[in-house]
Amino acid sequence: MCEGGINTGQMKLAVAMIDDTLTLAQQHLEQLHHLADQGHRVATSTELAQVSVMLGEARAKLDSAVSSLSVTDDDVTVERL
Numbered sequence: 222m223c224e225g226g227i228n229t230g231q232m233k234l235a236v237a238m239i240d241d242t243l244t245l246a247q248q249h250l251e252q253l254h255h256l257a258d259q260g261h262r263v264a265t266s267t268e269l270a271q272v273s274v275m276l277g278e279a280r281a282k283l284d285s286a287v288s289s290l291s292v293t294d295d296d297v298t299v300e301r302l
Contacts (some may be wrong), residue, residue, distance in 0.1 A: 229290050247276040250288050 250273040257266035 232290060233287055236287050237281050240280055243276050243280050243283075247273050247280070250276065 223242050254266050254273060256268035257269055
């Protein structure tokens with residue numbers, strides 16, 4: 222990253238790493254949800270399922286953020302001298 226702009230490739234890689242982390246956390250939460258459900262812990266199972274859904278929504282937002290990276294909000298141009 223630099224003062225005059227961002228390295229979009231670097232940004233995409235950083236977001237991908239976060240997405241991978243959330244994916245792993247979501248998988249673990251789903252396993253815990255099923256364990257709580259099998260253990261007849263309904264309230265815990267429900268909460269874990271909701272958190273898993275929220276992580277899925279967060280991952281969708283990351284996808285949206287990456288797809289809008291190429292869209293610029295200003296009219297800045299960069300010229301090499």
